[in-house]
């Protein structure tokens with residue numbers, strides 16, 4: 040599988056492009072099972088490495104803190120990060136088509152790190168509204184360019200698929216916000232007057248997103264969970280203010296599955 044010239048042209052113009060099914064059936068099933076096992080606390084992973092956030096904190100009804108460690112056996116997690124420390128997810132992240140995308144973006148021999156490998160979930164009949172934003176972070180000395188977004192379940196408007204604004208990747212809307220979120224006024228002015236595109240996906244389908252493409256997502260009105268795996272790859276030379284260690288995925292010094300498994 041390769042990205043065609045037409046797909047690259049489409050991505051450059053629109054700020055996203057659909058890549059179809061990338062994972063094999065077996066790989067998709069393994070990721071679906073593994074993420075549930077991680078949530079249920081039964082996966083052979085180092086939970087102290089992973090940031091895990093409940094969709095609703097008991098007692099408050101709001102999302103819980105995003106902090107390291109397991110928060111209880113439930114499928115109602117909102118977000119789980121550091122999935123690069125799981126061999127099943129790491130293997131998927133190393134797919135040659137993703138390497139090809141990184142090489143086109145960051146250079147053929149450039150080292151590429153994982154900025155984040157994140158599970159985003161809208162549990163059945165739950166989920167939280169995610170405000171319109173661009174994926175960028177002011178603590179980094181350069182912006183990551185690409186996110187590979189894989190549906191682990193069918194994603195529909197009714198179960199809270201992401202919505203995007205095509206062609207919004209040409210400029211930063213709110214450069215002073217630490218993580219690219221829009222103000223209420225900007226949402227009113229830009230988002231309300233522009234056509235949104237719901238990105239409905241089948242399980243296993245992948246969309247490549249430019250990090251500056253505006254996106255948002257809503258709650259889940261159905262009994263079908265909306266699980267997704269989002270990988271943001273960044274230039275391996277990126278420096279973070281205050282330090283920060285990131286896992287090398289492609290290029291010299293890349294973490295191998297064997298190294299991960301022998302930890």
Ligand SMILES: O=C(O)CCC(=O)C(=O)O
Nearest residue numbers: 159169174201256267269
């Ligand atoms: O899955 C979602 O609802 C949002 C994900 C997101 O914001 C991202 O992958 O950057």
